[in-house]
Amino acid sequence: MHLPGFSDVVAAAARLEGLAVRTPLLWSPALDEAIGGRVLVKAECLQRTGSFKFRGAYNAISLIPQAGRARGVVAFSSGNHAQGIAEAAKLFGIPATIVMPADAPAIKADGVRARGGRVITFDRTREDREAISRRLCEETGATLIPSFDHFGVIAGQGTCGLEITQQLEERGETADQLICCVGGGGLIAGINLALAERAPDIAVYGAEPEGFDDHARSLASGQRERNARTAGSLQDALLSEAPGVMTFPINQPRLKGVGVVSDAEAMAAVAFAWRHLKIVLEPGGACALAALLSGKIDAKGKTTVIVATGGNVDAAVFAKAIGG
Amino acid sequence: MHLPGFSDVVAAAARLEGLAVRTPLLWSPALDEAIGGRVLVKAECLQRTGSFKFRGAYNAISLIPQAGRARGVVAFSSGNHAQGIAEAAKLFGIPATIVMPADAPAIKADGVRARGGRVITFDRTREDREAISRRLCEETGATLIPSFDHFGVIAGQGTCGLEITQQLEERGETADQLICCVGGGGLIAGINLALAERAPDIAVYGAEPEGFDDHARSLASGQRERNARTAGSLQDALLSEAPGVMTFPINQPRLKGVGVVSDAEAMAAVAFAWRHLKIVLEPGGACALAALLSGKIDAKGKTTVIVATGGNVDAAVFAKAIGG
Numbered sequence: 001m002h003l004p005g006f007s008d009v010v011a012a013a014a015r016l017e018g019l020a021v022r023t024p025l026l027w028s029p030a031l032d033e034a035i036g037g038r039v040l041v042k043a044e045c046l047q048r049t050g051s052f053k054f055r056g057a058y059n060a061i062s063l064i065p066q067a068g069r070a071r072g073v074v075a076f077s078s079g080n081h082a083q084g085i086a087e088a089a090k091l092f093g094i095p096a097t098i099v100m101p102a103d104a105p106a107i108k109a110d111g112v113r114a115r116g117g118r119v120i121t122f123d124r125t126r127e128d129r130e131a132i133s134r135r136l137c138e139e140t141g142a143t144l145i146p147s148f149d150h151f152g153v154i155a156g157q158g159t160c161g162l163e164i165t166q167q168l169e170e171r172g173e174t175a176d177q178l179i180c181c182v183g184g185g186g187l188i189a190g191i192n193l194a195l196a197e198r199a200p201d202i203a204v205y206g207a208e209p210e211g212f213d214d215h216a217r218s219l220a221s222g223q224r225e226r227n228a229r230t231a232g233s234l235q236d237a238l239l240s241e242a243p244g245v246m247t248f249p250i251n252q253p254r255l256k257g258v259g260v261v262s263d264a265e266a267m268a269a270v271a272f273a274w275r276h277l278k279i280v281l282e283p284g285g286a287c288a289l290a291a292l293l294s295g296k297i298d299a300k301g302k303t304t305v306i307v308a309t310g311g312n313v314d315a316a317v318f319a320k321a322i323g324g
Numbered sequence: 325m326h327l328p329g330f331s332d333v334v335a336a337a338a339r340l341e342g343l344a345v346r347t348p349l350l351w352s353p354a355l356d357e358a359i360g361g362r363v364l365v366k367a368e369c370l371q372r373t374g375s376f377k378f379r380g381a382y383n384a385i386s387l388i389p390q391a392g393r394a395r396g397v398v399a400f401s402s403g404n405h406a407q408g409i410a411e412a413a414k415l416f417g418i419p420a421t422i423v424m425p426a427d428a429p430a431i432k433a434d435g436v437r438a439r440g441g442r443v444i445t446f447d448r449t450r451e452d453r454e455a456i457s458r459r460l461c462e463e464t465g466a467t468l469i470p471s472f473d474h475f476g477v478i479a480g481q482g483t484c485g486l487e488i489t490q491q492l493e494e495r496g497e498t499a500d501q502l503i504c505c506v507g508g509g510g511l512i513a514g515i516n517l518a519l520a521e522r523a524p525d526i527a528v529y530g531a532e533p534e535g536f537d538d539h540a541r542s543l544a545s546g547q548r549e550r551n552a553r554t555a556g557s558l559q560d561a562l563l564s565e566a567p568g569v570m571t572f573p574i575n576q577p578r579l580k581g582v583g584v585v586s587d588a589e590a591m592a593a594v595a596f597a598w599r600h601l602k603i604v605l606e607p608g609g610a611c612a613l614a615a616l617l618s619g620k621i622d623a624k625g626k627t628t629v630i631v632a633t634g635g636n637v638d639a640a641v642f643a644k645a646i647g648g
Contacts, residue, residue, distance in 0.1 A: 024348035029372050045602040048353050107599070274642075275431070278369040278604040278635035311602035318598075319643035 003246060004151050006197040009158030009190060012059040016159055019091065020055050021047050023160075025167040025305070030276040035292060038303040040175065042164050043279055044310065049111065051237070051285065051310030052160050052187055053077075053084030053147075059156030060145045061088050069094055071141040076100070076129040078236050079108025080310050081147035086117030097142065099133050105236060105282075105314045124231040148186030149244040158190030164305055165198040175202050179297055180307040181287035182206040182215045182258065184240040185247035187309065192254045202305070206251075206258035207291035209235040209266070209284070215251070216258040218243050234263040234317065237284030237310055259291030266290045270321040273308065283317070285310035327570055328475050330521040333482030333514060336383040340483055343415065344379050345371050347484075349491040349629070354600040359616060362627040364499065366488050367603055369635030373435065375561070375609065376484050376511055376633050377401075377408030377471075383480030384469045385412050393418055395465040400424070400453040402560050403432025404634050405471035410441030421466065423457050429560060429606075429638045448555040472510030473568040482514030488629055489522040499526050500626040505611035505633055506530040506539045506582065508564035509571035515631070516578045526629070530575075530582035531615035533559040533590070533608070539575070540582040542567050558587040558641065561608030561634055583615030590614045594645040597632065607641070609634035 026041040044052035061073060072095035075085040082098040089096035096117040100109055101124040112119050120136070122129050137144045145153065168175060178195065180188045188206055195202050206215050212233060217225040226242040233239055243251070266283040269290035273281045281289070288306040291297045297304075350365040368376040385397060396419035399409040406422040413420035420441040424433055425448040436443050444460070446453050461468045469477065492499060502519065504512045512530055519526050530539050536557060541549040550566040557563060567575070590607040593614035597605045605613070612630040615621045621628075 021351055021353075024350070026348070026370060027345055028370075029345075043602075046350060046352075050600075050602055274604055276374075278367075278374055280598050280602040280604060315643075315646045318646065319639075322639045322642065 001246060002151060003250060004155040004193065006193050008151070008155035009162055009193050012055070012155045013159045013162055015059055015062050016055060016156070019058060020159065022163055023047050025164065026277065028277050035299050037299040037301050039292065039299065040305045041277065042160065042305060042307045044160060045279055045281055045285055045308050049083040049087045050312045051080035051084065052157060053080040054087055055159050056153035056156035056186060057081065057084035057145065058088035058091065060150055060152035061092055063152040064143050068141070068143060072096060074099070074133050074136045074142045074144050075147065076133045077147050078239065079104045080237050080312060082117070083108060083111040083115065083312065085145060086112045086115035089117065090115050097136055099129050099136070101231070103231060105312065107314050108312050111312065148184030148240070149246045154186050154189045154247065154250070156190065157187040158193045160187065160307065161191030161194030162198070164191070165194060168199070173303065175305045176302040177203040177205060178305040178307070179205045179207055179259065179288040179291055181238055181284060181309055182208045183238040184244045185215060185251050186244065187307070189247040189250040192250055196254065203256045204254055205256055205297050207261055207287045208258055209233045209238050209287065210260055210262045212239055213258065213260045214240070214242050215255070216260055218248065219252065219255055219258060224248050235266050235284035235287055237282060238287060257297070259296030261287050261290040261294065261296065265294045267321045269293055270318065271323065274322045279308060280311040280313070281308055282310050282313035325570060326475060327574060328479040328517065330517050332475070332479035333486055333517050336379070336479045337483045337486055339383055339386050340379060340480070343382060344483065346487055347371050349488060350601065352601050359623050361623040361625050363616065363623065364629045365601065366484065366629060366631045368484060368631060368633045369603055369605055369609055373407040373411045374634055374636045375404035375408065376481060377404040378411055379483050380477035380480035380510060381405065381408035381469065382412035382415065384474055384476030385416055387476040388467050392465070392467060396420060398423070398457050398460045398466045398468050399471065400457045401471050402563065403428045404561050404636060406441070407432060407435040407439065407636065409469060410436045410439035413441065414439050421460055423453050423460070425555070427555065429636065431638050432636050435636065472508030472564070473570045478510050478513045478571065478574070480514065481511040482517045484511065484631065485515030485518030486522070488515070489518060492523070497627065499629045501527040501529060502629040502631070503529045503531055503583065503612040503615055503621055504631040505562055505608060506532045507562040508568045509539060509575050510568065511631070511633065513571040513574040516574055520578065527580045528578055529580055529621050531585055531611045532582055533557045533562050533611065534584055534586045536563055537582065537584045538564070538566050539579070540584055542572065543576065543579055543582060548572050559590050559608035559611055561606060562611060581621070583620030585611050585614040585618065585620065589618045591645045593617055594642065595647065598646045603632060604635040604637070605632055606634050606637035
């Protein structure tokens with residue numbers, strides 16, 4: 001198994017230059033006060049397509065040899081990877097087919113279609129999305145791009161971590177710890193690659209939804225543990241089956257712990273971000289903030305970077321979160 | 325009349341260093357695509373207290389001689405200046421009394437109280453807020469800080485413009501034009517001071533609510549024209565009676581025009597910002613974006629900076645805007 005390293009993250013950053021948004025590292029006195037520590041928010045909701053996923057998607061497509069690339073790409077995703085792939089495919093001028101669960105937020109399916117992507121839905125509980133995706137690839141010669149267990153995807157997501165280290169340096173600051181949500185672990189793996197090289201003293205914590213605490217259990221047992229369910233959380237971006245085959249070996253030695261967050265805590269964090277930070281987060285994108293606000297990961301007197309990973313949420317869910 | 329100049333903006337920036345947020349200048353490919361031009365968004369909704377007003381409020385209080393400062397400050401404001409004054413007063417450890425219209429958004433009155441400010445409400449249509457404020461000052465010896473017609477306030481707001489010029493330079497970009505909403509004209513006056521010195525080639529446009537187009541009419545007639553009403557728009561942050569005595573002489577020679585925006589257009593811009601930019605804007609804070617999206621100010625093929633000035637909006641209004 002060929003895992004990406006720091007140089008692959010640097011190469012991805014060069015490819016993404018001028019195409020991905022260099023999202024800001026936000027400071028909010030209101031959040032500092034709520035936590036009793038210093039907090040900086042890497043606002044990936046402000047990324048192209050509304051989540052960090054564009055980084056890995058574009059980098060992965062750029063690694064497909066040109067001859068095969070024209071036949072297009074296939075992805076299975078609950079929606080953010082889907083939109084990242086659709087947007088990147090549009091930039092390359094190639095077709096994208098996305099296999100999405102039927103219960104994915106409408107805003108995410110709409111986002112794929114608006115970018116010219118083809119959406120095929122499946123039933124999360126009865127159908128095998130990987131089998132559907134593989135069949136599509138066999139039929140069309142398209143390349144499958146998994147949402148996290150992929151060399152180019154992990155390296156691409158790592159550019160988020162690289163920017164964090166650069167932005168801390170520009171601010172003349174250092175951080176004690178970083179919290180990032182974990183689904184399959186692709187983003188946090190990329191961030192770990194960047195931090196291991198550039199800021200090895202920052203302790204890295206994960207955050208994941210209650211009922212989908214595969215990383216917390218896998219770190220405890222030392223092997224990849226599966227989730228009992230694959231649906232049933234408002235944090236829809238984080239419902240992977242198990243830690244990745246590629247991502248877990250990168251994350252396992254580096255993760256200091258994982259905060260497990262209820263949907264109610266995630267929704268409260270969505271409301272906090274709306275009221276005080278003035279950024280739009282989806283419940284899964286607010287998972288790290290929720291781990292912080294709920295005290296699952298202690299941040300008193302420390303400097304903490306949290307990654308706010310996405311903001312693609314249906315209006316009804318958002319209105320419910322903010323109490324409107 | 326002693327008007328502030330560029331050096332006063334530079335002095336304000338030094339006072340605000342480390343206290344005000346250096347808000348990001350955001351780029352969104354989705355917005356570029358919608359407009360058919362390049363757009364950069366100065367996201368002042370991400371400022372301390374959720375609007376740019378903290379800049380001018382803090383700078384103004386810092387200019388009060390220390391002996392008088394301890395007796396506190398008074399302001400009349402629909403809410404954003406109110407919160408800026410309350411937050412700045414808290415940092416100085418002095419009392420703040422805010423005279424607010426009874427129909428101000430609850431989130432703004434709550435924001436003042438949460439910062440330890442005292443709120444006194446008045447009826448927009450029947451009572452004179454200036455008279456109430458002056459009586460409070462006479463009784464307590466506090467200093468009145470107007471929301472726009474004030475040397476220190478204008479200079480403080482100018483730091484937003486100074487940052488825009490610095491951030492354009494950091495990006496290696498120039499802009500053809502800038503659009504900023506106008507209530508009393510304090511922010512755009514400060515921005516004009518900064519741009520006149522640092523980026524004189526950027527054409528500056530205002531944006532104001534339908535029915536409160538005092539600047540559009542004043543530019544046409546060459547003198548300060550009043551609005552017929554003082555209430556009755558969702559863009560509550562922008563309902564001043566007339567262009568300021570101090571701000572208009574600064575703005576008049578520099579404003580290239582004003583886009584007049586309906587509440588429906590402002591609400592559509594709030595929804596666009598939620599869906600595509602992932603920032604939270606109040607209707608008044610989305611006025612410049614609305615002028616852009618509605619085509620009131622042409623931006624095709626140009627590079628336009630818009631100022632997104634605030635994000636303090638009640639949940640019910642926000643939910644209505646996004647369709648939740």
